[in-house]
Amino acid sequence: MEARRRSSTKPVQSLKPTKTVSVDEDLTKASDALPLPLHLSNAVFFTLFFSAVYFLLSHWREKIRNSTPLSVVTFSEIIAILAFVASFIYLLGFFGIDFVQSLILRPQTEVWNSEDDDEVADILLRNFCSDKKPAAVNWIEGRGKSVVCEAIIKGDVVRKVLKTTVESLVELNMLKNLTGSAMAGALGGFNAHASNIVTAVYIATGQDPAQNVESSHCITMMEAVNDGKDLHISVTMPSIEVGTVGGGTQLASQSACLNLLGVKGASKESAGANSRMLATVVAGAVLAGELSLMSALAAGQLVKSHMKYNRSNKDVSKASS
Template sequence: AVAEPGVAVLCPVDVRVSPPSQQPTLATGRSAGREQTKRRRAAMRVAYRNAREEDPLEEIEEGEQERQQREQHELEQQRIGQLVEKTVAGEIPVHALETQLSDCDLAVRVRRGWLTQNTNKSLSGLPMQGFDYKSVHGVCAEMVVGYVPLPVGVAGPLLLNGKQYQVPLATVEGALIASTRRGCKAISESGGASARVTKQGMTRAPVLLFPSAMRACDFQEWIESADNLPRVQEKFASTSRFGRLQSVKVAVAGKQAYARFCCATGDAMGMNMVSKGVNAVLDDLIANEFPDMQVLGLSGNMCCDKKAAAINWVEGRGYSVVVEATISGDVVTKVLKTTVQDVVALNTAKNLVGSAMAGALGGYNAHASNIVTALFIATGQDAAQNIESSQCLTLLSAANDGADLHVSCTMPSIEVGTVGGGTGLAPQRACLDLLGVAGASTETPGANSRELAMVVAAAVMAGELSLMS
């Protein structure tokens, strides 16, 4: 058969008939027929492949696309190289690349080139692609050159207040998730845990300087007066839709006064919200009541943020949560592989006496910080706030005449939010969504962050149970 130019012959199969003397029997005929069918199909596949490979139009089209892509890539690399040179020369401020270039991805590429030239170190092991850099610009990080991937696992199901959760934990500590999951199993198989928020309020404590100690005392009396609090609350509320001032407590040290403002902040963790409101209050007081007052610092360290402090342990900061569960004796034996008496004795010797021997501040627990930190990273919280958020008192006691185990964790300063900061990043928001608390509550402001705080406490209790057994 002769094909037209550019047209493939699909079935070049020999179909000549054999002479009668050479014709096969019925059985051999069937076998030969099957073989002929196989050859025909194989020939069709080969012809089809050849037709695609030999199509000159397709080759030209693919070649043109590759050439265009290659040229585009070369131009892009050339542009990046030029921008790197300008950055190295100081013509473009390296910290302002995002603003100068109006392209966050390009800014990261240029900054990586600048860093490589300045340090003579390769960044090939630090990922860059596959991240939304626009989402972190001006919100989460500066001088960005890439991101660090972390594994995220889930511990659960955790039955808390009648609802099941799969708790996302981001960690590089092997066995942590598996251990926490075992604690979740013990809690869930024993009927679940109950948790309640006992107090809520984010704090900010500016340090204020007065001409004399007596004048500092005047300020304390004025701002702590029930008659003046409504005016201060009104000024604070004017700066936010959700921020509400709850109380102000002042500590005087000579001519200095430390005013600890405690505020409700909706579903946000609230540090920025509180700082803005406090600043407005101080401006108003300077203008109208205490013109001789000097603001030394918007934070005087009595807040107390990112430090283990007795004031947070006693007064609370963020969410104060208590969570409890009664673990059946069977579950203690089968899941936790211990006895009620042994785990109670260990908790007293380790978490209570041992912590006292160490002079631990808020550390009357086995490893609350492990779970708090892993959950904070997974859900976009401020990881440094694990310090005060991990303050935890773990108590174990025999229940039901010694047959079962009662466990509780009291955590006075869990600082979490479901809006703002890292909670808006896609992976972290996905973890919040897994818990059913992503974003702001549309029904009750603060409900989502309140629920998250209780999940944190319950997950900590699961980790405590497992490690202590």
């Protein structure tokens, strides 16, 4: 097992108005270089542009009708082409200059600078950390403890104890946990029932059950190893949030469970060691739960066990037979 802790996020800085910027009313504009006022210049070149286009198109249409080559141009067509090019350059480079100036020289009443503001930063971080909410940031960067737990199950154990085969488990995991979850658009839910195990351990050890939301982010992987004889299974859980000090860990039953696991209270040897160990216990329990449920599904025993060991007084399996 491997556990790591996500590095803290840089504090978010807020923005505050600091000073006022005024615009000089006598500031020289680029449009002052034009011989005519801006709106008249635009009107002249607009007219010139469309007139040249209309003139050229009408003359070229007549040439096509008379089978005259378009490469043969008259003096009037040369003038029209020059007018078209000149007006096009103007419209491309100068049209809308007043609008651009209004954006650049628009009076601004406030300029924002970044300064430390603990209160606003705290409010932003509360939701960015996505506590008790599913979010991609926790799946990508991790939150709390990030744990990878893996094991190799011998082929004999798969056949004799789990009553299935390595090939069946690998295929089922691909179809159910990977393909099925992807089709559902799952966010961190590429597993069979990790949340069942996480919630049970959290309640038993005095954790916050609501943090099951992000702590149950898990992807279960299975593959055949050793020439297909054995099964390699792993669970990757990037955001397990656990603690061994304070809160529900002080309750009698929960404290006893932590003591049983050897992680009660703070570690005297290494800070945070007990919480890291508890996170690995959670991941190990999830791996065992994933292997058990997937084996029951692959062997076709899940529904049978529910029908046989449910809470009804009547044995439904015998009644159906």
